Amino acid sequence: MATRSTIAVEHADGTVSQVYCHWDGYLTHNGQILVDHYDTQKKAELLILMGSMSSLRPKCIPDPAKPHNSDNPQDDVTTYYSRDNGEPFVKPSLYPTVDNYKRNLQCEEYDYLFTEGQWEVSNGRGYELVTQALEVAKLKETDE
Numbered sequence: 001m002a003t004r005s006t007i008a009v010e011h012a013d014g015t016v017s018q019v020y021c022h023w024d025g026y027l028t029h030n031g032q033i034l035v036d037h038y039d040t041q042k043k044a045e046l047l048i049l050m051g052s053m054s055s056l057r058p059k060c061i062p063d064p065a066k067p068h069n070s071d072n073p074q075d076d077v078t079t080y081y082s083r084d085n086g087e088p089f090v091k092p093s094l095y096p097t098v099d100n101y102k103r104n105l106q107c108e109e110y111d112y113l114f115t116e117g118q119w120e121v122s123n124g125r126g127y128e129l130v131t132q133a134l135e136v137a138k139l140k141e142t143d144e
Helices: 027-037 041-049 081-085 098-104 130-143
Strands: 005-010 016-021 053-055 093-095 110-115 118-122 127-129
Touching (some): 005 041, 027 110, 093 098, 118 130
Antiparallel strands (some): 016 093
16 A cells, blocks of 8 residues: 655745655655655755656666666666656646645645755644654654
């Protein structure tokens, strides 16, 4: 069963672009990958450039010497619907401001936003820093 998420990035002009990600949207997967591998404005913007994705991985550009598609993905490379599944490209949703995005976004189980140089996450209860939410999640795992 899928854990759906969205991934959004605030641009230098204050607008926000948002894409959909179908698999593994939970904090300890997509959240951890975003913090560990897409930790700059340039990397975050590159990630969403190809539009919505099936699954998020540490890299968004495949090794051109190896095959990469939805049936035969490279293990560490994000799978996009348009590039890797052959589906028509759908532009990321665009919002004029962060406030407008937070009021009107495509809401999924987890919604990630890169703003002011860091990742935030909401799962329907407001936004918090992904790094803080990961610490809480790891403490909960330890207690169980």
